[in-house]
């Protein structure tokens with residue numbers, strides 16, 4: 001029997017299936033996990049399994065050595081399957097192609113196998129939240145490509161291994177690592193001085209919650225890239241190194257709950273520091289340092305249980321970002337004078353249990369709780385005032401169920417805030433490591449989080465419930481979340497998998513104020529399994545048929561009522577658009593569109609021949625795409641959103657307002673939109689010559705020679721430059737790939753699909769408030785890890801596009817990433833092909849002279865530099881591409897139309913299409929076009 005799966009891999013998967021309980025229902029339904037896909041299994045063109053993604057599937061059992069047989073595996077994610085137990089087999093070290101290994105939130109125990117050190121490709125290793133014991137294997141130091149090492153929340157003991165002269169490896173060799181997450185273990189001994197050096201690029205060093213002793217090594221001060229440093233809750237002694245003040249990129253510093261001594265730390269140079277906690281140490285008695293009043297980014301200053309004396313500096317309260325000043329249990333003893341100007345964001349000043357005898361408090365900060373209980377002033381001037389009482393904090397935020405009146409649900413279900421119906425939500429806890437706000441009752445902030453969750457997880461607006469946020473013992477903001485299905489009571493497996501993936505792979509990014517996070521889902525019981533149980537009961541209880549029939553009728557009744565409610569809800573949801581229809585006089589809510597117009601549903605229906613299959617030209621994340629012809633004869637591409645991808649009315653409005661403002665010859669323009677009869681459609685200019693990918697794969701019949709590829713690169717780079725630098729507000733595309741670069745009738749490259757784009761940030765640090773997924777293979781690894789989105793993330797994706805132009809290969813083929821492959825193959829001594837002879841697209845390899853080839857490849861490789869700071873900007877890229885094009889016979893760089901190069905008839909082998917040809921296509925396909933339309937041709 002023909003099978004699409006390599007028999008070796010079938011054997012391994014069958015063995016896993018036997019060892020595990022609760023595998024997805026599709027497992028075992030066929031003997032061909034690639035061909036008749038088993039959920040969570042992905043394969044390459046060579047029938048080998050490359051991905052095993054089974055996060056939060058409720059799996060239980062062991063992971064035996066058989067897994068070592070999946071030798072082409074590049075990604076394995078078994079996270080949050082609490083039932084997975086037992087030790088990790090050393091054979092995991094046989095997975096030579098593994099790049100991502102995520103076993104977070106399972107119950108694996110025993111030692112971390114030292115064989116993991118053999119996985120030379122590994123870039124992401126997450127073993128956190130398990131029961132691993134023993135020491136950190138020094139062999140992990142051999143993982144020279146490792147980007148993230150997360151072994152937090154285990155029971156690891158021993159010291160942190162470093163390399164030695166006897167050639168034992170150690171973690172000091174991990175020069176590419178950006179994340180050392182070792183927190184909440186039982187690690188002991190000193191933090192080795194040689195662990196850190198100036199060559200390292202660490203962003204997060206999380207060593208909190210261990211038993212580390214000795215001093216903080218001054219070498220940490222050399223790691224200039226550091227952004228978050230957590231050494232709290234250890235037993236560290238000695239002085240804070242003097243060179244700490246040079247860590248100018250640090251945003252968060254936790255040194256609390258240690259036994260540090262010496263002078264109070266000097267953090268003067270930390271201009272980006274926004275959160276600092278130095279509480280519960282043994283620093284020398286001193287006045288408050290100068291930096292209290294000069295760190296402009298500071299939001300939270302905590303230095304409780306110390307021996308600061310003298311005055312609390314006035315300037316501290318005037319810092320522009322300051323929200324919390326927590327200095328209780330110190331020895332401040334002079335008059336408290338907060339001055340006239342206080343920061344707009346100031347939420348709490350806690351100075352309880354100091355020795356303040358006088359306070360000059362004006363009226364400017366009536367709304368800021370100032371806690372002074374336990375100071376002499378409370379027995380004198382301020383006695384019996386609010387300042388001296390225990391303040392009751394406002395209740396924390398909870399998603400409102402006020403609309404659902406007093407509806408209650410059985411114990412196993414919960415009330416959906418969106419439909420007010422009882423359902424089985426997908427639940428979990430989200431932990432935020434460094435939120436910039438400490439306000440737990442802030443409606444706007446938490447509601448924004450809900451909106452970003454339902455938008456990015458493709459859920460119905462309002463279907464996220466967020467309960468009682470609080471700061472836990474680790475000072476992480478902990479939030480309970482429940483996601484409700486849009487239809488019915490249950491999510492299906494692929495929906496749960498999709499949400500789990502988005503939340504665990506940082507594809508979802510919360511609003512900027514929340515910063516980095518991790519998510520721990522609760523096990524989910526799927527509806528189908530329940531139904532199975534029910535159906536067995538039915539079989540054994542055939543005699544009760546009539547009762548069941550009766551029940552069914554009742555269900556039908558309930559269904560009808562629900563449908564009615566849902567319809568009412570849909571009407572309600574579209575209310576913001578009621579004023580859009582041109583017939584309405586009220587234009588208060590009308591979108592501010594520039595050059596795009598409103599279409600009625602009937603108009604678009606007619607233009608696509610009733611959305612006929614023949615008019616379908618593709619489909620993507622948003623929904624199906626149809627070709628349509630307007631009465632004017634203009635061809636358009638109509639993107640019709642499918643059920644899951646519909647947005648809230650206001651969001652849709654904001655999006656089209658944004659899209660309609662963007663006009664550039666290298667961008668696919670928005671012609672209009674439709675928001676009617678429950679439909680959301682975007683109408684774009686039609687690009688008759690398909691996508692760049694279709695040209696490179698030969699599918700569209702359009703052959704692009706070297707010069708045309710250069711033009712395509714320049715054109716799309718110009719389009720992107722416009723988005724980044726000229727659009728107001730600036731836009732980061734976020735999903736640049738060769739499917740989103742289209743070719744118009746002149747073969748000019750036009751960047752499309754801003755559906756995933758959101759407003760770029762005006763601020764230079766490039767944070768944005770929401771995040772969306774990009775396309776695997778094109779996603780900037782730095783963005784992926786840090787969740788900080790900048791224009792440079794587009795530059796990375798564009799670099800991948802440039803490599804595709806050279807090789808015609810997909811960015812990930814046979815589990816290998818194009819960037820890595822090109823980097824390995826590059827050979828500066830090979831003047832002609834730069835070492836890429838075997839990788840180049842044969843269609844251009846044999847051409848006589850590829851002028852500027854080496855420069856082009858170099859440029860592409862700069863774009864895909866690991867660190868965003870090393871990549872060029874889009875406008876720099878445009879200049880470089882123009883220079884390369886000029887080298888090519890002094891071509892006119894003003895034309896970015898690929899066909900305008902050279903003698904077009906000689907270089908364009910395939911037929912390119914213009915409007916006329918499309919019409920002919922339609923006629924030949926026998927498709928009926930509205931006669932009125934035809935007469936205008």
Ligand SMILES: Nc1ncnc2c1ncn2[C@@H]1O[C@H](COP(=O)(O)OP(=O)(O)OP(=O)(O)O)[C@@H](O)[C@H]1O
Pocket residue numbers: 617618619620621622623624625637639668684685686687688690691735739740742752753
């Ligand atoms: N303006 C257009 N003109 C012509 N064809 C288009 C146009 N826009 C999209 N298409 C076609 O429709 C297909 C689907 O496009 P769409 O943008 O919805 O998805 P995608 O970019 O392939 O994937 P994703 O939504 O995941 O980014 C494209 O591959 C392309 O063939």
